[in-house]
Amino acid sequence: MRLVHNVVFAAVVLAAGSLAIQPLLAHHSGAGFSKDTKEISGTVKEFQFTNPHSWIQVNVEDESGKIVEWSVEWGSPNQLGRDGYRPSTFAPGTKVTIKLHPMANGALVGGFIAAKMPDGKTIGKWDGD
């Protein structure tokens, strides 16, 4: 599952189309992400465009109708910035669907795979992981 973390970032870079500098090493090693893929849909609460990793905070309605907050870990803003992403990429209030590798323990945290924006545009490797 730790490899998944690197795979996530590799997928991000591949999808970004800028292959020059690959963030081959996540800041940390294993953090409990599974190999599974999960899809969440909700509203961006905050995009933490910060080192060592970026985090997308998304409010999602769970099965009971309760709003819960997901944390989605992404790459370093240094590399994401070079790939064309900005703090405004996930502006607060944006409706978004995100594919992620969820934590194996069921916590509301996952590793970013891809996102689909309100206009249908995708970020990352949406069609296959």
Added chain:
Amino acid sequence: MDRKTLALALSAGLLLVPGVSYGQNAAVTPFDKLPDWSGVWSMVGGTIFDRATQTGEGGSVTPGVREHPPYNAAYESKYMGHLALRDADRYPDVQTNCGVPVGFPRILNLPDAYEFVVRPDVFYIIAENGGNTMRVYTDGRKLPAKEDTWGTYTGVSVGHWEGDTLVWETTGLKGDRDNDSILDRTGLVLSDTASITTRMRKINQDTLEAKMVINDPKALTKPWNVTKQFKKNKPGLFLYDYGCAENNRNPVDTKTGKTFVLGPDGKPVN
């Protein structure tokens, strides 16, 4: 002493200050004879330090993956212990706590971007990841005596140019003395007796190569040869600071080796 005599004495004294006028040292290669290593570079391959001896498929944190340095029995046993912890997701990488440099030779085993700054008197390795910096003095000085080093993450390095190849010696490394300096996340370590000879040159327009010969009488049975390569990126890229502690939601417990994931409230979720 009158003012004129004093001025002459001071001038003579300044000329004796080492390192001030490196350009007058015949051993120092002038700017116009130095190779062009400008630009932004990135390491080739993943962060397995010695890919040539890797067994197992995957990256440095993939269970079953390891390298085969010529460790003696004691350090092979130590490495096996680290690998077992790594396989259990409990081998701590202190870098995750944003506190200390990665040191040498790990500074040549990082993701993200690099700059290699060539000057007559010094060579700088500037790694965006970390951020980490290493200095190799090429102003003709000698390595300090062993008793004048005390073991640091990056050690001390002195080099010279042989044509287009920079050759440097590194010593004064702390190695695994304090269990806070590794070569990669498989748990590779060196000891505080390690010394490294590195030969770095451009092997083509877009590739830099660093060939290291690692000696470590406490840990190795023979010299360990490791080669790292770096590819040049497209021009015009910006590098940024890397504030590791800016929003570190993955601290590691160095006692248990567990990497935490912090939720939005700052509390671990694992």
